[in-house]
Amino acid sequence: MFDHFTLKGEFFATLEALDRAIARRVAASRCSACGGPLHAGNYPRKPRGALIAPEGEAFVVRFSFCCGREGCRRRATPPSLRFLGRRVYLAVVVIVASLAAQAIDVASAQPTGVPRRTTRRWLTWWRGPFLATEVLLAIRARLVGVDVGRIPRSIIERLPGTADEQMRTMLHLLAPLTTGSVLDGSCFLRDIA
Numbered sequence: 001m002f003d004h005f006t007l008k009g010e011f012f013a014t015l016e017a018l019d020r021a022i023a024r025r026v027a028a029s030r031c032s033a034c035g036g037p038l039h040a041g042n043y044p045r046k047p048r049g050a051l052i053a054p055e056g057e058a059f060v061v062r063f064s065f066c067c068g069r070e071g072c073r074r075r076a077t078p079p080s081l082r083f084l085g086r087r088v089y090l091a092v093v094v095i096v097a098s099l100a101a102q103a104i105d106v107a108s109a110q111p112t113g114v115p116r117r118t119t120r121r122w123l124t125w126w127r128g129p130f131l132a133t134e135v136l137l138a139i140r141a142r143l144v145g146v147d148v149g150r151i152p153r154s155i156i157e158r159l160p161g162t163a164d165e166q167m168r169t170m171l172h173l174l175a176p177l178t179t180g181s182v183l184d185g186s187c188f189l190r191d192i193a
Contacts, residue, residue, distance in 0.1 A: 007049075007052060007053040007056065007092060007096075009058070011055075011056075011092075011164060012053070012055060012056045012058070012059045012082065013059075014168070015082045015168070015171065016059050016061075016082065018081050018192055019078070019081055020063065022063075022078045022079055022080070022175075022189060022192055026038065026065060026076055026078040026182055026188055027040070031067035031072060031074055032074075032076070032182070032183050033074045034067060034069050034072045034074070036069025036072055037067070037068040038065035038066070038067060038068065038076055039065060039067075039068045040063075040064075041064050041065055041066040041075065042062060042063050042064055043064055044060050044061065044062070045060050045061070045062045045083060046060065046088070047059070047060065047083065047088065047089065047090045048088050048089045048090065048093065049089075049090055049093055050093050050097070050113035050114045051111070051112055051113030052092070052093050052097065052112050052114075053090055053092055053096075056082070056090045056092065056093075057090075059082060062077070062080065062083055063078055063080070064077040064078070065077070065078075076181050077179045077181045077182065078182055079176055079179050079189055080175060081168070081171040081172060081175055082171075084174065084178055085177060085179075089114065089118075091171055091174065091178070092167060092171065093114065094122055095152055095167065095171075095174075096112065097114040097118075097122065098123060098126060098152050099156065100112050101119045101120075101122075101123055102150070102152075102153050103153075126151050127149075127151070130151065131151075134176075135173065135174060135176050138173075138186075139173050142173075143155065143158040145158060146158060152170070155170060155173070156170055172192070175189055
């Protein structure tokens with residue numbers, strides 16, 4: 001099921017390059033609170049790739065910025081294609097393990113190396129809080145016929161291209177969910193290939 005994704009180092013190098021391009025756009029903007037300059041404030045992550053994406057664990061820098069104006073110092077963390085918010089697993093692992101769990105119709109994605117409890121929590125998120133996001137509204141407006149009862153599978157099935165291209169597009173669609181510190185994070189994702 002998920003073995004047709006080639007989640008090798010090149011895949012993650014591409015995602016990191018796209019994250020870097022998004023970060024440059026955010027850096028070129030100013031602090032949303034005070035208008036001050038943004039300075040690099042990257043931080044390390046310890047992402048888990050499980051059995052799905054062990055090579056992704058090497059890409060550990062989460063791009064981030066902080067305001068350079070004294071007294072403000074607000075953080076601006078750009079949207080990311082590699083990290084899904086604060087989750088310790090890589091975003092692609094969350095998607096693929098969820099797809100695998102849906103394929104076997106139980107929340108036990110043992111072949112992925114992700115614990116059952118974690119996979120169940122992710123499926124609950126897809127079927128609950130994710131349904132109330134603006135991101136899903138945008139996805140449903142763009143992809144007619146998305147079955148909310150079969151998310152994330154029904155989204156992936158509607159995306160064009162190879163399996164890798166579908167996954168990259170899915171990560172791009174979910175990227176606005178990866179930050180809360182950059183207002184309208186989706187505007188920084190436009191025209192990022």
